[in-house]
Amino acid sequence: MSNAARILNPTLRSKIMSAAEAAALIPPGANVGMSGFTGAGYPKAVPLALAQRIEAAHARGEPFRVGVWTGASTAPELDGALAKVNGCAMRLPYQSDPICRKQINSGEMEYTDIHLSHVAQYAWFGFLGKLDVAVVEVAAVLEDGRLVPANSIGNNKTWLDQADKIILEVNSWVNLGLDGMHDIYYGTRRPPDRRPVPINNPGDRIGDRYYNVDLSKVVGVIETNSADRNTPFTPADVNSKRIAGHILEFLEHEVKRGRLPRGMLPLQSGVGNVANAVLSGLIDGPFEDLTSYTEVLQDGMLDLIKAGKMRFASATAVSLSPEAALEFNQNAAEFKKSVILRPQEISNHPEVIRRLGIIAMNGLIEADIYGNVNSTHIAGTSIMNGIGGSGDFARNAFLSIFMTPSTAKNGAISCIVPMVTHVDHTEHDVHVIVTEQGLADLRGLSPKQRAKVVIENCAHPDYKPALHEYFSRALESSPGRHTPHLLNEAFSFLPEWRANQMKSAAE
Structure with a gap:
């Protein structure tokens, strides 16, 4: 037309x-x-x-x-x-x-x-x-x-x-x-x-x-007369698949414990390859009759709808790879039976999120051993993208999950650190942290208990000894023992901090 x-x-x-x-x-x-x-x-x-x-x-x-x-x-x-x-x-x-x-x-x-x-x-x-x-x-x-x-x-x-x-x-x-x-x-x-x-x-x-x-x-x-231009999703790598596996295993465990229904609660997922890997993993999982109340309809959710696993998805936008966008556009009349798009003040409304009991899954840049999450800043001063809707969902979700590979820059940086350099989601809003190494369920734990679980389950083996060592010394020397920290070296995992310390030592 x-x-x-x-x-x-x-x-x-x-x-x-x-x-x-x-x-x-x-x-x-x-x-x-x-x-x-x-x-x-x-x-x-x-x-x-x-x-x-x-x-x-x-x-x-x-x-x-x-x-x-x-x-x-x-x-x-x-x-x-x-x-x-x-x-x-x-x-x-x-x-x-x-x-x-x-x-x-x-x-x-x-x-x-x-x-x-x-x-x-x-x-x-x-x-x-x-x-x-x-x-x-x-x-x-x-x-x-x-x-x-x-x-x-x-x-x-x-x-x-x-x-x-x-x-x-x-x-x-x-x-x-x-x-x-x-x-x-x-x-x-x-x-x-x-x-x-x-x-x-x-x-x-x-x-x-x-x-x-x-x-x-x-x-x-x-x-x-132009299509939206979105970046193609790259195939899930090994780490993304491992993260997805940990989350799916955890959700199955929650169902067996009677804390989640077999059809789950409505899902929210941030954008990206890890998120799509989790959604794709649900296709082969035991869950049926899924629903979603989220910001963005992604390839993974579209696949769940086509596979008959997801009954309905509510969002404010469709953000699809070029191939999926073409398919969605060509079959829009069919997809609208299973998809609804709302203003973002409603798709992200805290009242609705809390009422529906959302399972929120979002990415992070770094998490610290006590469960605080930085999802916006590099080294505490440079913005990456922004908080988006992750705070709307994390603060109000029934289950708030944050996920990331355990390292960045080909292993040069640990994504699990003693103290995050910028806080977007406090320990009070973070229920679960997942990396390819494992999953830490932080619900009901004190700060010191959280630190042990995060280090043991989520940190990369290359950084785990240093994190254990930091925590042990903090337990001995921190002025406060509720959330033990060595403030003069809390950011010691930052490459810039290490370089400056080495420079000072040399001088």
Whole structure:
């Protein structure tokens, strides 16, 4: 179907223009709310045109930067393009682009890393400032002006509600068979007038199929025909398969102990190869009639649905490999029987997560022997991507699992350390830590008990003696014995710390 056939409203059809014309409507200094969540449903044309406009302005010596707000990470056509021309002054709430990351860590770009469930509320109350423009990808415009969402919802509803001006990209690549997959909830209220979010099962529908939009705010409509660009998932390596094996064995044990039902509780999974390995392992596992209440539908969950193992999946976006994305798009009408997409303020809502009893599985950069987790920073000072939704789920899940290979950089760095260099998830929100070496169930343990279990079960053999030695000396010399630490050497596993110590010793 052509784009023109997808823009049925006469008022919006009269506003069709080029991406360059639309980009010209975005002034310097504007805060721009863009669609997009984990590489899905981001605008394909306007950000590139805006980057060209910014580059031309800089060549003339004119200042031109904008603030960019999204649902989560996007793609090179958005984050990468704007960062490359130094066009982004402030980025929030999550990113994963290497150029963007480099500018944040060099101090050239400001970055606000926010729990994804908080973003809409921040926008409503004005904590983020004024939202000037929304640039949102949709699949179609109905005759009455309502909008058919595309492959992600994210914060789009909020951007459309809050922005002074709206630019729409109508992407005809998206199969209209997904019409009806979406559930846009308009019942959210601000404190103190909050009301319960009426979701008791992952498949409950509580909202509308379409976005509502004030047509007078729409200043431009752009026609596109482009697939989302996502990185292919690499086949699970040996360590990923071992981590998946430990988790599956643990879940089976919990079922046998009567602490989980045979059909499990709804699953949440972070993005990545380890997460996909766990999901893929469930295909051959004993569990049936699975459900998911998560942020992102990944290849592994799609495989579970196709295999008849997963009955229903609720998310805010689909983030699939190119091959899986093509299959999902071609069979959207069939998949919408088993998939629902919601705004991220609902997909990540703490109230709903706690009520449903989610099993949350997320990755980490480093964990310390007491169970604190760093999922955002390298060496405590440089951002990697951001906290995303992991905090929303970890704090409120029935079972909070964090997973990682035991080492990084080909074994040069231990991912199990005496003290994390940055804390995103405290020991109170971390129930289980898993590496390829084993699994540590930390529930009900004191700090000293946790340390022994983490070191013994999760640390790599190359680092286990040093961790044991650190803990033993901390037990003897720490001023406090509840959580024993040697603060002058707590970061001794950092290569930079070791290098500086050796340099000082040499001098």
